Amino acid sequence: MTWIHQRLKLTHIALMGIFILFASRSTLDSDTFWHMAIGRWILENGQLMTSDPFSFTRHGSAWNLPGWPAQIGMYLLYQVGGPGALNVLVGIVYTTSFWLVSKLMPEQDDLRSLGIFLGAVTASVHAIARPEMFTFLAVTLALYVLEQYRTTGRDLVWVLVPVSAVLANVHPMFYLVPGLIALYLVGGNCTRVGTINSPDAGNVANISNNIQRIDQRLALYLALTTAALFFNPNGFAGLVYPFKAMLSQQGAVGFINEWQSPDFHDWMTLPFGLLIVLVNASVSFSRRKADLTDFFLAIGFAALALISRRFISLFGLVGALIFVRYAADHPWLASYVKSAGRKPWSSAGRIAIAVFGLVVSGWAVYILANGLDRETNFQRMEEAGTIPPRTAVEALRSTSGNLFNSYNYGGYLIWAMPERPVFVDSRAVDLYGDGLLTDNWYKAVMMQPGWEKVLDDWLIQTVFIEKSWPLAEGLKLDGWKLVYQDTNAIIFRR
Numbered sequence: 001m002t003w004i005h006q007r008l009k010l011t012h013i014a015l016m017g018i019f020i021l022f023a024s025r026s027t028l029d030s031d032t033f034w035h036m037a038i039g040r041w042i043l044e045n046g047q048l049m050t051s052d053p054f055s056f057t058r059h060g061s062a063w064n065l066p067g068w069p070a071q072i073g074m075y076l077l078y079q080v081g082g083p084g085a086l087n088v089l090v091g092i093v094y095t096t097s098f099w100l101v102s103k104l105m106p107e108q109d110d111l112r113s114l115g116i117f118l119g120a121v122t123a124s125v126h127a128i129a130r131p132e133m134f135t136f137l138a139v140t141l142a143l144y145v146l147e148q149y150r151t152t153g154r155d156l157v158w159v160l161v162p163v164s165a166v167l168a169n170v171h172p173m174f175y176l177v178p179g180l181i182a183l184y185l186v187g188g189n190c191t192r193v194g195t196i197n198s199p200d201a202g203n204v205a206n207i208s209n210n211i212q213r214i215d216q217r218l219a220l221y222l223a224l225t226t227a228a229l230f231f232n233p234n235g236f237a238g239l240v241y242p243f244k245a246m247l248s249q250q251g252a253v254g255f256i257n258e259w260q261s262p263d264f265h266d267w268m269t270l271p272f273g274l275l276i277v278l279v280n281a282s283v284s285f286s287r288r289k290a291d292l293t294d295f296f297l298a299i300g301f302a303a304l305a306l307i308s309r310r311f312i313s314l315f316g317l318v319g320a321l322i323f324v325r326y327a328a329d330h331p332w333l334a335s336y337v338k339s340a341g342r343k344p345w346s347s348a349g350r351i352a353i354a355v356f357g358l359v360v361s362g363w364a365v366y367i368l369a370n371g372l373d374r375e376t377n378f379q380r381m382e383e384a385g386t387i388p389p390r391t392a393v394e395a396l397r398s399t400s401g402n403l404f405n406s407y408n409y410g411g412y413l414i415w416a417m418p419e420r421p422v423f424v425d426s427r428a429v430d431l432y433g434d435g436l437l438t439d440n441w442y443k444a445v446m447m448q449p450g451w452e453k454v455l456d457d458w459l460i461q462t463v464f465i466e467k468s469w470p471l472a473e474g475l476k477l478d479g480w481k482l483v484y485q486d487t488n489a490i491i492f493r494r
Contacts, residue, residue, distance in 0.1 A: 119320025401461025
């Protein structure tokens, strides 16, 4: 019991809960499968993929997506442990990230545990087994070393140079690491200007000179991390890839959910809204003087999350840190923590904590066992609509000819039926572009004027989509033969 009293903290329990939160659920979606299909293709062909082999609408088109190390690693891990192994990997990545962030927070266990768990729940909205989880980890590491450098002077920022080189090969959001360095550089400059204009003239020179030295070093690291991005197989083309992708997906945003702004009518988005409110309240009522770098962090990542829900996870990380940092200096909370810290745990309290830990551990083992089970994972993915029903995929094997498929189904079809080229899949933003997505695919599924011509021009013989699309009813009336249907999916052939 003495060890439990001295060692076990609420932060440890919160971190256990975070691991369970991520590792016990199905974190795979359609994108996961096409990423793994690329990893499989690279290993089978002994070369990196430079053109599209999976679709018939863009077959042979140049395509240089960063991601090959993660794609190979995810494929190999899946081969060993199936979907459950990827769930555990996601749990490890996100738990490690919030553990690092907890190290940056004040030593107030109650508040710190609340902050990291709320941040993790916020991040879980878009925590998926894709290469972007490694971007999340890299951003966390960047935040950690930059905060260490800013607050203690410990210089580990050089680590971000090789991290940037690796990230340039792993995921298109590689600019986030140099971007964070730039943010801290700007925040330091603004602080220096504010210091110079401060009435505390006696300390101005020392503070200003210290910040100037920090700025010069950070400027060097910014240049080095940016230069490190060139260490990718595609050179300059790899550097412009993210901008090309953003410009090519403007019209497709309307039906690609993760690129849309968060819907606050969706209960899963509520933790994000709550964290925004808590960050504002903690900064407003804290005795701690607001720091411009913290302000830029909060505003920058909140803006990204409000533009696109796929960035909510990063705000969960940053928002949790800022909330705890400023709430810890709230007058009432500070007095509560001070008085609570003088009260030793009673024997009954220690026993209660031990029993609670055993119960949580048993519960964790149970739900993790479900999270590791292959069949349970596939059932969850089918129910969520992130992959097509496997019975429908088997029925599709009996058809032939050019396939018109659901956008949501394409990624899994690339994995399960690589011999059957797809019409479209969720690589949409940069490979297919608005021309194919909005003027062809979306026009057809919505039965907009000219939809028949789309199917005729592409010589479509088989259609595999969700039953919810208007096209499903239209094909029945147009004389197409029904091959398969269930509660979610439907297949037609001419």
